[in-house]
Amino acid sequence: DIQMTQSPSTLSASVGDRITITCRASQSVSIWLAWYQQKPGKAPKLLIYKASSLETGVPSRFSGGGSGTEFTLTINSLQPDDFATYYCQQCKTYSPLSFGQGTRVEIK
């Protein structure tokens, strides 16, 4: 099984900040990585797929990077709507299609 590890678990930031979340895979997943945003009581929302492709309708302040085993999600100029929990997911191999443990972005 491929294990996904995110850091940090919690990130405190202010509106306007630039933040970066890291996701590491226990073995290479090439660029088969997705990022999701989840708000309380809601289903996850796709932000980024294939490591760096921005989903239609997602603001351009979100960007993804990396390949192999190390990936990043960057949010430039954090907005009030961005305070949420973010998950990475490897899509290289199924069974299981594993997620990171999540990173909660909270208001400083």
Place this chain on the structure above:
Amino acid sequence: QVQLVQSGAEVREPGASVRLSCKASQYTFTDFYIHWVRQAPGQGLEWMAMINPAGGSTSYTREFQGRLTVTRDTSTTTVYMELSSLKSDDTAVYYCARGRLPSAVTKSSWFDPWGQGTLLTVSS
């Protein structure tokens, strides 16, 4: 637009079984895998299983093998997830989600869209 609508909240006692549903619409049902993901209270996302609606083939994570069954009904474009021998640890929100890439291309894909989730509470 592509939509997944899940059944309503359920309450079961330990040891019982439950069947949740996920109705798909606005796309060709047999062209994309459907996945089940659960989220215990205050916890992260856990992938459970997937089904190819075309032929009904399934894959389950080891943790649930033996007590999880995923099926589909192509006539109603609905996928079902049945979990048996319920424990209090099974209390969670259960999501269905569609793979973005067609099943003819890959079994592994990112998920979009997701259903709204179904809360299952297991309690005596």
